[in-house]
Amino acid sequence: MEIQSVKGTRDFYPEDMAKRNFIADLWKQVSVRNGFAEFDGPIFEYLAMYQLKSGDEISSQLFSFEDRGERKLAIRPEITPTLARMVNQRINTLPRPIKWFSVPRLCRAERPQKGRLREFFQWNIDIIGVDDCLADAEVIFCAVDYLQQTGLTSNDVVVRISSRRLIAALLECFGIEKQGLEKVYGVLDKKSKVPAETFGKMLEEAISDSAKRQKVLELMSVKTLIELESFAGCGEKAKEAVDELKKLFNYLEIMGIKEFCRFDIGIVRGLAYYTGIVFEIYDKSEQLRAIGGGGRYDNLLADFGGPKISATGMGMGDCVLGIVLEEKGLFKNISEKNNIEYFVVYADDSLKNETLKLIATLRRAGCKADFSYKGGALGKQLKQASAVNAAKCVIVGDEFTQKKQIIIKNMSSGEQSPVDVGEFFSKLR
């Protein structure tokens, strides 16, 4: 083979395409039934737009290039900046709440590994203009609605939920300076990913004071919302954050997805822009990276030059999800073949033109119909019919010449019977 595919990309042969469509079609279907409207943007944007939020170092993770007018551009690594740009442009005319979704194809120049490629699809849903954590609950509901629709249950996946606002308030209460907050977030995020000893060392590097460190360790051992009461002395901000989480979990219970959701103080999310509720969705085997994640980012529009309007949302990629669905055998109902309804075969070359007419009529009537280019022995044509997984065969033979009849053969039972051509087509409609 002369030219190989590019590192981290995938070829979608029909059987792979069937799986990709299964995933993406369901994303769209579930979004729509949850009240979200689809949008999309260009596949490349100004490089500066991506640097705005994440700084210059992001450039090494992007596929960037210059066009002939020396514009510095980049292939989109995420769609959220595009969303912010589009919403800002029409913010005064869009009815709120804005509930939008998209299934963009994204590229990131990272080294591929399990569940992460350089080109992938990511489902994004966002709700803009709602302060109430009901919007966060609805985003989580929509994600769970999707996962259930694929056949996954609360035995397979879990949504781990926490609050940036809560952690910020508590860390402030512990006396940790605002400047050091980002670094501590980074360490907390590692809690469930590294051995306890390593975690301890990382925390030591981030927080020099051992008393403060002890309080953080105490906090990280909290397993339920109720245990947070022991930090009640931490002031109004912390109390508000706890109340918000309680309210969220109440909504989740009312919506009937409580068994999918857990409070988990260790969920921080890497990025700086989250401001409130945050969550990540995991496969319960814990062997994979997150299936998806999201949360509240109330500064999103403002960061991109718009008004300060609250927003919450989530993203889910197709790579990890695909691995999970494959492992659980949930792709099994997907047909990789064409599922031809009628395969028309002809007993003699003199009937070829009549066969083509039948095919055309069947197709215009909306049936998936096909036939053999080569013709030849009836047995050969039926073999081809089996190869394309045809449900039924239409046999055009002597009966057609003599009585205008065709034979309909059911390919799974083997049963067959003659039928008048006119009657056959009138039944189709």
Add this chain to the structure above:
RNA sequence: GUGAGUGUAGCUCAGUUGGUUAGAGCAUCGGAUUGUGGUUCCGAGGGUCGCGGGUUCGAGUCCCGUCUCUCACCCCA
């Protein structure tokens, strides 16, 4: 970007301490079968052994480089 492992037919893999013309199963195509398929039988095509150097009389096998894929780190929007 750093580190480790890997690579033989479309797929899954054999291939002896380096020794003739590199094999099998599955898949594909053809035939048995000119009015009856999917399960049977027979046959065929398909490989510059990832690519490039080197050692050797001789390399799929040993050495170096490079690329891919896999796994971990960085990062994870």
